[in-house]
Amino acid sequence: MLRFLVARLISAIPVLVGVSIAVFLMIHLLPGDPATIMLQGAPASAQDIQNLRHQLGLDEPLYTQYFRWLDRVVHGDFGVSIHTRRPVLTEITTVFPSTLQLAMAAMVVALGMGITLGILAALHQNTWIDTLSMGIALFGVSMPDFWVGLLLILVFAVYFHWFPVAGIGGLNYLVLPAVALGANFSAITARLVRSNMLEVLRQEYVLTARAKGLTQWRVVVIHTLRNALIPVVTIVGLQFGNLLGGAVVIETVFARQGLGQLAVTAILGKDFPLIQGIVLVAAIVYVFVNIFVDLLYTLLDPRIRPESLA
Amino acid sequence: MSDCDCGGGGGPARRELSRRSLLRGAAGLSIIGATSALLAACGGSSGGTATSSTSSGSSSGASTSQAGTSASPASGSSAQGAAKSGGTLTFGAWQDADTLDPHTTGLAATSRILIQIYDPLVWLNPKDSQYYPGLAQKWEVSSDGTQYTFHLRNDVKFHNGEAFSSASVKFSYDRIFDPATKSLALSLLGPYTRTDTPDPNTATVVFSQPYAPFLSYIGVILSMRPVSAKAYQDLGADVNVHPIGTGPFMYKEYVKADHFTMVRNPDYNWAPSFRAHKGQAYLDQVVWKIIPEPGTRVASLQSGQTNAIEVVPPQNVLQLQQQKDKYYIQNSETPGQPYMFLINTQKAPTDELAVRQACVMATDQDSIVKAVYQGVYKPSHNLMEPLTPCYAKDIEQYFQFDLKKAGQTLDSAGWTMGSDGIRTKNGQKLQIVNIVNTANDFNRISELMQATYKQIGIDMTIQNESQPSVFSTYNKGPQNFADFFFWDPSPDQLRATYGSENIATGFNWSHFNNPDFDKLVNQAATETDTTKACDLYHQAQVILGQQAAAIPIYEKDATIVVQNKIKDLAYDPNPYPYFFDTSISG
Numbered sequence: 001m002l003r004f005l006v007a008r009l010i011s012a013i014p015v016l017v018g019v020s021i022a023v024f025l026m027i028h029l030l031p032g033d034p035a036t037i038m039l040q041g042a043p044a045s046a047q048d049i050q051n052l053r054h055q056l057g058l059d060e061p062l063y064t065q066y067f068r069w070l071d072r073v074v075h076g077d078f079g080v081s082i083h084t085r086r087p088v089l090t091e092i093t094t095v096f097p098s099t100l101q102l103a104m105a106a107m108v109v110a111l112g113m114g115i116t117l118g119i120l121a122a123l124h125q126n127t128w129i130d131t132l133s134m135g136i137a138l139f140g141v142s143m144p145d146f147w148v149g150l151l152l153i154l155v156f157a158v159y160f161h162w163f164p165v166a167g168i169g170g171l172n173y174l175v176l177p178a179v180a181l182g183a184n185f186s187a188i189t190a191r192l193v194r195s196n197m198l199e200v201l202r203q204e205y206v207l208t209a210r211a212k213g214l215t216q217w218r219v220v221v222i223h224t225l226r227n228a229l230i231p232v233v234t235i236v237g238l239q240f241g242n243l244l245g246g247a248v249v250i251e252t253v254f255a256r257q258g259l260g261q262l263a264v265t266a267i268l269g270k271d272f273p274l275i276q277g278i279v280l281v282a283a284i285v286y287v288f289v290n291i292f293v294d295l296l297y298t299l300l301d302p303r304i305r306p307e308s309l310a
Numbered sequence: 311m312s313d314c315d316c317g318g319g320g321g322p323a324r325r326e327l328s329r330r331s332l333l334r335g336a337a338g339l340s341i342i343g344a345t346s347a348l349l350a351a352c353g354g355s356s357g358g359t360a361t362s363s364t365s366s367g368s369s370s371g372a373s374t375s376q377a378g379t380s381a382s383p384a385s386g387s388s389a390q391g392a393a394k395s396g397g398t399l400t401f402g403a404w405q406d407a408d409t410l411d412p413h414t415t416g417l418a419a420t421s422r423i424l425i426q427i428y429d430p431l432v433w434l435n436p437k438d439s440q441y442y443p444g445l446a447q448k449w450e451v452s453s454d455g456t457q458y459t460f461h462l463r464n465d466v467k468f469h470n471g472e473a474f475s476s477a478s479v480k481f482s483y484d485r486i487f488d489p490a491t492k493s494l495a496l497s498l499l500g501p502y503t504r505t506d507t508p509d510p511n512t513a514t515v516v517f518s519q520p521y522a523p524f525l526s527y528i529g530v531i532l533s534m535r536p537v538s539a540k541a542y543q544d545l546g547a548d549v550n551v552h553p554i555g556t557g558p559f560m561y562k563e564y565v566k567a568d569h570f571t572m573v574r575n576p577d578y579n580w581a582p583s584f585r586a587h588k589g590q591a592y593l594d595q596v597v598w599k600i601i602p603e604p605g606t607r608v609a610s611l612q613s614g615q616t617n618a619i620e621v622v623p624p625q626n627v628l629q630l631q632q633q634k635d636k637y638y639i640q641n642s643e644t645p646g647q648p649y650m651f652l653i654n655t656q657k658a659p660t661d662e663l664a665v666r667q668a669c670v671m672a673t674d675q676d677s678i679v680k681a682v683y684q685g686v687y688k689p690s691h692n693l694m695e696p697l698t699p700c701y702a703k704d705i706e707q708y709f710q711f712d713l714k715k716a717g718q719t720l721d722s723a724g725w726t727m728g729s730d731g732i733r734t735k736n737g738q739k740l741q742i743v744n745i746v747n748t749a750n751d752f753n754r755i756s757e758l759m760q761a762t763y764k765q766i767g768i769d770m771t772i773q774n775e776s777q778p779s780v781f782s783t784y785n786k787g788p789q790n791f792a793d794f795f796f797w798d799p800s801p802d803q804l805r806a807t808y809g810s811e812n813i814a815t816g817f818n819w820s821h822f823n824n825p826d827f828d829k830l831v832n833q834a835a836t837e838t839d840t841t842k843a844c845d846l847y848h849q850a851q852v853i854l855g856q857q858a859a860a861i862p863i864y865e866k867d868a869t870i871v872v873q874n875k876i877k878d879l880a881y882d883p884n885p886y887p888y889f890f891d892t893s894i895s896g
Contacts, residue, residue, distance in 0.1 A: 084408070150606075153606060158613045161613060165615045166599070166606050166610055252603055257567035261567060
């Protein structure tokens with residue numbers, strides 16, 4: 001098990017290196033000289049630009065620059081935001097917890113709703129329950145998340161006054177945004193759980209369990225659900241990246257500070273150090289989430305553990 | 311099984327056992343992890359990093375004084391005696407502050423927050439356009455217009471306890487003047503040289519030439535207000551998130567992109583005489599809640615999470631206007647320049663006067679504004695807004711819609727209509743590039759103009775670019791049309807907008823370079839007689855009109871929608887909302 005973990009971590013390194021190269025090259029691939037881009041049109045003489053180039057190390061060969069940059073990054077120096085002049089890492093770590101909270105809450109909502117709907121649909125296949133559940137799922141995957149967000153605000157915040165409209169704070173600030181963000185993924189999960197459950201329910205060991213006289217609950221939850229969830233675990237990792245991305249829209253609608261809002265501001269303002277920092281952090285988080293999910297996957301399904309292949 | 315490193319190293323049964331316990335452990339850990347993360351959200355306090363106030367002395371945190379306690383405002387003003395003291399006002403703002411340092415901020419959004427915290431030397435009362443004593447009890451201007459002497463109050467304290475004196479005035483202006491500060495207010499100081507402090511209650515600001523706009527900038531602009539030298543020493547870089555002033559409200563807490571909280575200053579006793587009451591402010595607390603998305607901001611007012619909101623989309627203004635039992639609308643005109651297009655006078659084909667004139671005449675502001683804003687905003691046919699000093703109504707003659715005359719002007723200039731509906735001259739097509747600043751919502755206006763221009767053979771392409779990079783693009787000048795508006799109480803802003811020294815680095819996005827114009831506005835800046843100054847500015851505007859340097863579209867009003875229970879929301883000359891006299895009733 002430990003060797004598997006180490007192997008996965010080692011295989012993540014080429015991915016991270018690749019990402020770091022792409023992020024580093026970002027500013028060099030843009031038309032124009034990076035120094036001029038950094039200055040953003042502020043008045044500068046040719047000498048000023050020369051000095052800035054030297055300061056940024058732009059007069060050195062590209063691979064030297066890359067290793068210098070990598071060295072700084074590994075030591076936590078992601079540069080300084082052009083507009084706020086604060087360290088990029090500070091900017092990101094200030095807002096990241098809020099986005100992480102939102103993404104996890106949305107995941108909880110999505111999995112909770114999705115798995116429940118999927119089980120119901122599978123157990124009552126081809127009945128009205130099945131049709132209704134899948135109808136809800138279709139709705140959830142078709143509606144744009146900002147529309148869902150605004151609708152939720154209108155109904156539950158403005159009309160019923162059950163939740164606040166905007167901002168960050170306690171749990172009640174998290175409910176509406178989490179539902180809006182999780183709606184899409186819950187639909188996908190529901191369909192996946194349903195089809196997997198249907199497949200697993202047809203297996204012989206389920207028949208055996210029923211023949212043994214086990215209650216419906218034990219049959220469904222203990223014996224079938226765990227196996228049906230294996231593919232769901234896989235897509236949870238992939239979907240986490242989507243949740244981080246979707247947070248951009250939801251954070252704007254609900255006026256929550258977070259990585260999404262920060263990214264939008266950085267991109268619109270062409271704040272390159274900040275953009276690079278955000279992309280790098282997002283990529284690193286995504287890689288590690290997927291490693292974790294891979295591990296979980298092998299834990300859940302003994303058929304795919306490396307020892308069994310030996 | 312030597313390469314199995316599961317615990318125990320036994321047979322299959324042992325392995326299954328350890329897998330199960332691993333699973334249980336993993337499940338347990340994830341549940342604990344998720345729960346604790348969500349519980350952290352339950353904490354009630356905000357999730358971001360809050361930089362709380364550590365201000366000395368009085369009640370920064372426990373400001374819940376109710377009417378009737380000893381801390382209530384002085385009973386000097388009988389008319390307001392019935393106004394309730396206390397309560398929190400939550401204001402729904404559309405934009406976050408960039409920095410909380412009044413010398414380096416570039417945003418009106420920041421100014422709106424900080425004017426509650428910093429008092430000026432002299433106040434400009436927007437109701438009668440007169441100057442009133444503030445931190446300075448009286449002041450004189452030397453006969454040659456180069457020296458402004460202020461006689462200061464001796465009972466004023468900053469929020470950190472530092473006494474306000476002439477040293478504070480000197481520190482403030484010297485800091486703006488210092489190139490290391492990179493202050494955006496530097497141009498407002500004009501030909502500043504130094505501030506003399508003969509005694510703690512007298513400060514004389516000295517210029518190298520007469521500088522007429524100075525008093526109006528003092529009365530209106532945030533960055534001209536004195537700051538605490540001690541704060542910059544004590545706080546270092548933190549001063550960018552911890553403002554210390556002499557105003558009726560004090561900084562309490564700022565969570566970036568979420569909210570800014572200020573509390574009443576109990577020591578405040580130097581409000582100007584035109585305010586409705588003396589002593590402290592009524593409100594306990596003002597919370598600036600930052601909600602950039604307009605739909606959400608309106609929803610926050612409707613749900614009661616905010617008591618007043620700004621920058622309301624026209625369709626929501628119309629909708630909220632219907633609910634007179636709940637809200638009232640406050641619309642204020644603002645001095646400055648209206649929302650307009652600046653035409654690039656140095657890029658073909660708009661470098662040709664006939665083309666610019668045709669563009670001006672082909673723009674139907676009235677219909678466009680009616681279509682896009684449904685009557686909530688007023689179309690503008692002038693270079694400045696009516697509240698600006700030296701506004702001249704007759705300049706409107708240069709900015710009138712006349713589609714037929716536009717076509718004729720192009721005909722006479724040799725632009726012939728091509729078979730594709732676009733005019734050409736000497737092989738060049740009449741194509742103009744309109745670079746739209748995404749922050750100003752000019753897309754719909756541009757599209758309507760594009761359609762009308764097509765009728766007379768002008769082909770307009772619309773590109774989008776966002777702030778702040780669009781500003782430097784405009785300076786470089788690849789565009790024919792740049793969109794623009796300006797908040798400024800002084801006609802001197804014409805120099806900032808059209809003066810030739812501001813082409814590469816300032817706001818002169820029409821790249822206007824006219825020596826006669828430059829001479830007029832520079833002379834007007836030194837002219838202390840207002841009538842003579844306005845005459846010079848009038849001549850300058852005539853040149854701009856004849857040269858068709860801009861196309862005005864609509865007047866930018868400040869619209870605020872307020873709950874009925876919020877009383878006496880005042881405005882300063884900008885106009886920004888000012889909460890000193892504001893109270894909550896019922």
